Each structure stands twice: as structure tokens, then as C-alpha cells.
Amino acid sequence: MTPVAAGLLLVGALLIAALAGYALHLWRRVWRKERQQAVRQAEAQARQHADLAADLRILASSLLDEQVPLIEGAIRIKVLLDNYDTNLSQDPRCEVFQALYDATAQIPTHGAWKALDKTERRRHEAHFSALELQYKAAARRSARWLLDEALTPAAA
Template identity: 30%
Template sequence: MPRGLQLVFIAIALVVIGVLLVYIWRQSRLLSEQRLREKKTQEFQARRRDEMVESIRVIAMAVEADQVEYSEACLRLKGLLEHVAPELLEKPPFRVFQQVHDKISHMPTHRARKKTDSETLTQLDQERYEVEQEFAEEIREAATTLRHYRFD
């Protein structure tokens, strides 16, 4: 094989090797960036979960100290538990949060409550108070159990 043709093949091989090295380097960088993003996402989700668990404990303590309306606590605890440990909403004693939520979820809150006439609000509040009284003992028991529950 002529010497010139050998040099052409060597040059082509060097160019291919160079292109492959650049490709490998870029892929490696992209992979490192992806791993870093995944790590940050996992850290964020873990921090968010820890904050939700802390919120659950604070609300449970507020229930135990009668510092919050039971209906409000049930709505908030149900929402937090759906994200942290949804299986608990199906188990006693925590099932009460779902039960109370189901009974009062039709009631207006926030802006919708402000737009509702006072007579309707009085009726809805009476209904809510009755639900709270019906489940009061179960709610307190569930809150105490929840405050000491180990979320792993």
C-alpha cells in the first residue's frame, strides 16, 4: 500500500478518534449534569417530605391542645397524608381524617365562603359542628397517634 494512502487512513482514523472523544466527553458531561439534577430533585423532595411530616406533627399537637377546629385539622391532615403516607388514610385510627373530609368537603372555603349568604353559612357551620362533635374523640385519638407515628 502506498505511503500516501497509509497517511490518509491514519489521518481519517485520528479524525474519527477525535470525534468519538468529543462525543464521549459531551455525553459524560450530560450524564454528570443529569445526575446532579436528579440529586437536587431528590434532596428537594426529601426536604419537602420532612416539612410535610413536621406540619402533620404541628397540626396534631394543635388538635391535642384544642387550638384548631377539628374539621380544619382533618382537611389539612388528609391533604398532607395523601402526599406523605396515603395508605394511612385507610387504616384506623387515621381513617377518621378521610371520613370527616368526605362529610365536609362540599362546604365552601376561602373566597367561596365569603360569597355565600350568611343563612347558608350558618346551616353549613351547624352541620360542620355536628360532624366535629360526632368524631371528636376519634380525631383526638388519631391526632395523638399521628404525632408519635414514625414516618419512614
């Protein structure tokens, strides 16, 4: 091998080694950013979970203190439970929230409610009263259970 060929081979090998080192440096940056992003995502999910638990505690307390109408509170609790923990939302002790949600799913809300004639609104309100009589005790038991057992700070 001639000295020129050996020199070129050496320069090529050094160039390859430098590029490999730079590629490794870039990959390490990518891996570090991915780890940081995973940590940020986990922290955001933990914050969201804690926020949902706090919202559930407020709603359950409000339902027990009758600060929120039973049906509205039950529907809101059901929706939050679905986002908080699907296993908890399917727990038999929370079935009442799903039952009230299902029983009122077809009833118009917001602008559609306001657009109903008075007879139709009264019919729905009578349905609400019947549901409240039927499910009030169970909803209160479930709200109490959520506060006392399911949403304890250790579970949240």
C-alpha cells in the same frame, strides 16, 4: 497502497479516534450532570417529605391543643397526609380525617362562604357542630397516633 493513501487513512483514523474521544468526554459530562440532578431531586424530595412531616406534627398538636377548629385541622391533616404518604393516609387509624373531609367537601369556602346568606351559614355551622360531636374523640385519637407512632423522627 500508496503512501498518500496510507497517510490519508492514518489521518482519517486519528480524526475518528479524536472525535470518538470527544464524544466520550461529552457523554461523561451528560452522565455526571444526570447523576447530580438525580441527587438534587432526591434531596429536594427528602426535604419536602421532612417539611410535610413537620407540618403534620404541628397540625396534629394544634388539633390536640384545640388551637385549630377540629374540622379545619382534620381537613388540613388529610390533605397533607395524601401528599406525605398515601399508605398512611389510607391507614384505618386516619379514616376519620377522610370522613370529615368527605362530609364537608360540598360546603363552600372563602368568598363563596361569605356570599352565603346567614340561614345557609347557620345550617352549615350546625352541621359542623354535629360532625365535631360525632368525630372529635376519633380525630383526637388519630392525631395522637400520628404524633406518637406514625410521624416519629425515624419514620420521617
